[in-house]
Amino acid sequence: MTHQIDRAAIAANYPKIAPYIRRTPVMAVAGADFGLPVESLQLKLELLQHSGSFKPRGAFTGLLAGRLPAAGVVAASGGNHGAAVAYAAMVLNVPARIFVPSIAAPMKIARIKSYGADLVVGGDRYADALxxxxxxxxxxxxxxxxxxxxxxxxxxxxxxxxxxEEQVPEIDTLLVAVGGGGLIGGIAAWYGGKVKVVAVEPETAPTLNMALKAGKPVEAPAGGIAADSLAPKMIGSLMFPIAQKGVAESVLVTDDAIRDAQKALWEKLRLVTEPGGAAAFAALVSKRYVPKPGEKVAILVCGSNPTDMAFTN
Structure with a gap:
């Protein structure tokens, strides 16, 4: 596979992974239902993807890229990537060994085990598992x-x-949660500046935000409510130049705002999201991102493997 990360590469790869992934739906919702001054709000429901997050898209791309060794595949993960690689390995009938830190959510650990991967739990953070x-x-x-x-x-x-883009070509702005940056990097490479891509991170793990301010990837704090999905030590080196060109804005949200967003998505739409999955929505709920009048906004709801279900009580 070409190492060029651009629109052409994404388009060429899509038919290869399409038989293995879900084309997740987009839901149009009324901003007024959430007390938001947004007329046009679209939610891309990637939490409905296989294994509970967007991650199988990248996992299948990696596994289908070439001849697989007899030893199979190995991955380190806060949980979602590990579940995705384990799922892809199960579907393609190859061995997988997944390393996760002790902070991985029990639900994510259970998913990985259910797909038949060899699971190793150890260390406190993603960097330890890596x-x-x-x-x-x-x-x-x-x-x-x-x-x-x-x-x-x-x-x-x-x-x-x-x-x-095929589902709602008319959007102006897309809010995307950021961990290591693979998701927003790929999306920014696809849009190439045609849409305003806004990065959303927890204040407790401002990995891309700090890198953009420093002009290079730097070590950042890695804590908070979404630490199992949005808290690597450092943003990915491959995505960073893409983000510098294709990410229009970077905003930070509090852990409380993420909890509020989880609760709102559950109470209004019955969507069960993990903290990382609700982070992009939290930017709107907490007014860290305020759309202009008439701005057509989309939000990526990217994960559904919560550390707990307290917000449904």
């Missing part, structure tokens, strides 16, 4: 499927943008 997976990689000869800093991963995640 280091352990790299050691295993040296010993085993397995194929690494990186959660966000690999061309195939970004090209696969960019298919979210491809679908969204």
């Amino acid at each position: 280091a352990a997976s790299e050691e295993w990689l040296k010993q085993s000869g397995a194929l690494a499927i990186h959660a966000y800093d690999q061309p195939e991963t970004l090209i696969g995640q960019g298919s979210v943008g491809l679908e969204l």
